[in-house]
Every structure is written in structure tokens, then in C-alpha cells.
Amino acid sequence: MIPLASPLAQYRSQAGAIDAAIRRVLEGGDYVLGGEVQAFERAFAEFCGVGDAVGVNSGTDALKLALRALGIGAGDEVVTVSHTALATVAAILEAGAVPVLVDIDPVHRTIDPARIDAAVTSRCRAIVPVHVYGQAADMAAVLAIAQRHGLKVIEDCAQAAGGRYRGQRLGSLGDAGCFSFYPTKNLGAIGDGGMVTANDVQLAGRVRRLRQYGWDEHRRTQEAGFNSRLDALQAAILAAKLPRLDEDNGRRAALARRYATALRDLPMTLPATRADGDHVFHLYAIESDDAEALRRHLASRGIGSAAHYRVPVHRHDGYAARVVVPATGLPVTERLAGRMLSLPIYPELADADADRVIDAVRDYFAGR
Ligand SMILES: Cc1ncc(COP(=O)(O)O)c(C=O)c1O
Known part of the structure; x- marks a missing residue:
């Protein structure tokens, strides 16, 4: 079996350090926040x-805490994508x-800057x-639009740790960057x-308070917060793995x-990479008329794959009534739903x- 992603292979390849x-x-006895989390925060x-x-x-x-720390909540609107x-x-809704x-832009599948102006209300x-x-x-365009309208920019970097745009790391371009x-x-x-x-270290300080009930370093509060702490085990493991992230991303790119x-002559669209960015290939997502049949064929050969995002957010029953969609709809997002297929990609894939x-x-395309 070749999985789509393999956290187990990743663990095994770094088992000594982890x-x-x-x-x-375990021996340190400090299991939530504390020195391990501080050290990883500094390194990151x-x-x-x-x-x-x-x-x-x-x-x-x-995402939720970054929004709240920027003062965004009930009554406010936040522009993002459905793909x-x-x-x-969910995080925008949780923030209120x-x-x-x-x-999205049909080539890169990221937010289409040309669609943002029409979506911005007071x-x-x-x-x-x-x-x-x-x-x-397309961060240059997004930042320019945000500046024109006086909007904050919160980068969703969950799939892009280590990626760059015009030489700068993702997560350093907007007001805040959010990683998973x-x-x-x-x-x-x-x-x-x-x-x-x-x-902005003041903004980071507000996130730090919000992650623990609103407490400052003296456990006093100026505002109510949440419980969203990182634990020491995860921080220590992540700190051990961080030095290899660029190399791992290089392997994904290779x-x-x-x-x-090997696939460029087949009747499918391969991922397009921006000349001014470093794509870190969290997923290798192709587009094809045959995405679902290809997924089944790969499964029959013991190969994992997945359709991102077969059901865009605005088509999800639990979310459809809670989001705003332009009157002109989301034609590119709709067209891609059911046409995308992510092939296995992870650093340890031989x-x-x-x-x-x-x-x-x-073989799938030869047999059609
Ligand atoms: C684009 C994107 N945003 C946000 C998240 C949320 O991350 P988490 O699963 O750590 O809450 C994910 C991961 O699932 C993601 O892929």
C-alpha cells in the first residue's frame, strides 16, 4: 500500500530525535506550555x-485567535475561499x-484577487x-487590495509551512500567519x-493571552479568552523536526x-507553480475529467489518493447557510469540485x- 501521506514514515525517519x-x-515534568513551547516558538x-x-x-x-486578536468578531465579515x-x-465562524x-484563480487555485473588490462591504x-x-x-495583489480597503490579512499557512513568496517565508507577509x-x-x-x-509583537502578545483565558503573566485578565494551549510534548517533537523541514520540502519538490x-503528456492538468514562490507540495493535486475513476483505479492497485475539495465549503450542509457567496456564484470552485485528485507525496516516498x-x-489512461 502506498498511502497519500505517511506520518508513520516521517516518525520512523526521525525516530531517534523524536x-x-x-x-x-517526560523527565522534565513540565507538560503544558513552559520552556519547551517557548523554545519552539522562538525557533519557529x-x-x-x-x-x-x-x-x-x-x-x-x-486562525480563530488571530482573528480575535485583530479585533475581528461578531458583525464583521471576512473574505476567503470555498476551495x-x-x-x-469554521475558524471564521468560531471567531463570530x-x-x-x-x-479562485483557475491556474493556481488560490484566491482570485480580481474577485475580492466586489465582495468587500462596509x-x-x-x-x-x-x-x-x-x-x-498572489500576496502582492492581496496585500494591495487589503491596504486600499483598510483590511487585515491573515495568511492560512496550514498547508504551506516553509513555503516562500518572493523570497519571504509564508506567514511573514500578512498581519498574522496561521499554521497547523x-x-x-x-x-x-x-x-x-x-x-x-x-x-507585531503586541498582536502576538494578545494571541498569547487569548490562548489561556485572557491571562497575562500575572494571571490577570483584560478580556475573556479560550483554552488553546500547545503542549510540551508536541513542541519538543516539532522543534526536533523543524531543522529538517526545508530538506523535506525539497524532497517533496523533487x-x-x-x-x-512522467505525466505531462496525459490528458490531465498538473499543478502550476508560481515563478515568484516556492511551492512546498503539501499535496500534489492534478485536475482531470476522470478524477473519481482514477481514484478507484489507484485504490485497486494499493495506492491512496484523495479528492480535495470534492465538496467546496459553501456546498456543505453544515455551512451553506452560514456563508456569503457572490450572486455570480463560484464557477471555478464549482468546476474543480470532483475534478481534483491528490497523488501520494511525502518526503519518505521512495x-x-x-x-x-x-x-x-x-496504465489507467492507456486502458481508456
Ligand atoms: C487550509 C487549512 N486551514 C486550516 C486547517 C486547520 O488545521 P487543524 O486541523 O490543525 O485545525 C487545515 C488543516 O486541516 C487546512 O488544511
């Missing part, structure tokens, strides 16, 4: 080139705001560009975890090149296994 980190935490802030970073319980909470994980939109969903407070699949959104350390992510924990990055070379994936995809 086991040592776990043992250190330095890695991203930002003023500060705040560890939280998940990527969803990172994303439910979590992006209304998600306003716009279409209640709009922020834009959440999603660096989906591991590729940067869910085990399958490019920097994955052995459980849930997330991080908010910010250049696998993506291998797929691109070339021989990538070649098995390639052979299986080629």
Missing part, C-alpha cells in the same frame, strides 16, 4: 523571519464573523488568503498543534518534478514507489 525529545519532556519565529510566534492547540484555533479545508471557514467566499474587516496545496496565494501541525502537514506533530506568527516529467504511482496513472 524519542529523545519525548523522553526529555526565527525560521519564518517574524517578530514572534505563539503556539496554540490547532491550525483552526490559530479550502472546512477549517478555514461571517465568511464571505470568493472564487462590514468587511479582513482577508484570509489560503496557501492551498502548499503554494502561496496536524500529523500529515509538512511540519507535523504527533497530535494536534498550531501556531500564530506575527511581526517528487513533484518526477511526477510532472522514487520506486513514486514510479509505481506513475505507472498506475499511465
Whole structure:
């Protein structure tokens, strides 16, 4: 079986460092927040080139707390996309705001800047560009639009740890960057975890208070908060893995090149990469008329794949009534639903296994 992603292979490839980190935490006796979390926050802030970073319980909470720390909540609108994980939109709702969903650019599948202006009302407070699949959104355009309307920009970096846009790390371009350390992510924990990055240390300080009931360092509060702490085990494991993230992302990019070379003549659209960004290939998502049949064919050959995002957020029963969609609809998002298929990609995937994936995809099209 070749899985879509393999947190187990990742653990095994770094077991020595991870086991040592776990043992250190167990013997240290400090299991929630504390020195391990502070050390990882510093390392991650330095890695991203930002003023500060705040560890939280998940990527969803990172988005929620960043929004709340920027003063965004009830009555406010936040522009984002429907071609994303439910979590992006769930976090906006949890913050109390209304998600306003716009279409994506058909080539890169990130937010289409040309659709944002029409979605901005007097209640709009922020834009959440999603660096989906591991590729940067068109940040120059997003930031220019945000500045024109006086909006905050919160980058959803859940799928893009280590990625860059015009040389800068993702998570350092907007007002805040929000990361997920869910085990399958490019920097994955052995459980849930997330991080908010910010250049503004005051903003980071507010996130730090909000993650623990609103407490300051003297356990006094000026505002009510949440419980969204990162635990020491996850922080220590993530700190042990961080030094290898760039190398791992390089391996993902090499696998993506291998797929691109071997599959380019087939009747499907391969991922397009921006010339001014470093795509970190959290997912290798192709587009095809045959996505579902290809998924079944791959499964019959013991190869995992997944349809991201077969049901866009605005088509989910639990969310449809809670989001705003433009009167003109979301034609690109709708067209891609059911046409995308993510092929296995993770740093430990051997070339021989990538070649098995390639052979299986080629066999599918040869047999049509
Ligand atoms: C684009 C995107 N945003 C947010 C999240 C939320 O992260 P988490 O699962 O850590 O809450 C995810 C991951 O599921 C994601 O892919």
C-alpha cells in the first residue's frame, strides 16, 4: 500500500530525535506550555523571519485567535475561499464573523484577487488568503487590495509551512500567519498543534493571552479568552523536526518534478507553480475529467489518493447557510469540485514507489 501521506514514515525517519525529545519532556515534568513551547516558538519565529510566534492547540484555533486578536468578531465579515479545508471557514465562524467566499484563480487555485473588490462591504474587516496545496496565494495583489480597503490579512499557512513568496517565508507577509501541525502537514506533530506568527509583537502578545483565558503573566485578565494551549510534548517533537523541514520540502519538490516529467503528456492538468514562490507540495493535486475513476483505479492497485475539495465549503450542509457567496456564484470552485485528485507525496516516498504511482496513472489512461 502506498498511502497519500505517511506520518508513520516521517516518525520512523526521525525516530531517534523524536524519542529523545519525548523522553526529555517526560523527565522534565513540565507538560503544558513552559520552556519547551517557548523554545519552539522562538525557533519557529526565527525560521519564518517574524517578530514572534505563539503556539496554540490547532491550525483552526490559530486562525480563530488571530482573528480575535485583530479585533475581528461578531458583525464583521471576512473574505476567503470555498476551495479550502472546512477549517478555514469554521475558524471564521468560531471567531463570530461571517465568511464571505470568493472564487479562485483557475491556474493556481488560490484566491482570485480580481474577485475580492466586489465582495468587500462596509462590514468587511479582513482577508484570509489560503496557501492551498502548499503554494502561496498572489500576496502582492492581496496585500494591495487589503491596504486600499483598510483590511487585515491573515495568511492560512496550514498547508504551506516553509513555503516562500518572493523570497519571504509564508506567514511573514500578512498581519498574522496561521499554521497547523496536524500529523500529515509538512511540519507535523504527533497530535494536534498550531501556531500564530506575527511581526507585531503586541498582536502576538494578545494571541498569547487569548490562548489561556485572557491571562497575562500575572494571571490577570483584560478580556475573556479560550483554552488553546500547545503542549510540551508536541513542541519538543516539532522543534526536533523543524531543522529538517526545508530538506523535506525539497524532497517533496523533487517528487513533484518526477511526477510532472512522467505525466505531462496525459490528458490531465498538473499543478502550476508560481515563478515568484516556492511551492512546498503539501499535496500534489492534478485536475482531470476522470478524477473519481482514477481514484478507484489507484485504490485497486494499493495506492491512496484523495479528492480535495470534492465538496467546496459553501456546498456543505453544515455551512451553506452560514456563508456569503457572490450572486455570480463560484464557477471555478464549482468546476474543480470532483475534478481534483491528490497523488501520494511525502518526503519518505521512495522514487520506486513514486514510479509505481506513475505507472498506475499511465496504465489507467492507456486502458481508456
Ligand atoms: C487550509 C487549512 N486551514 C486550516 C486547517 C486547520 O488545521 P487543524 O486541523 O490543525 O485545525 C487545515 C488543516 O486541516 C487546512 O488544511
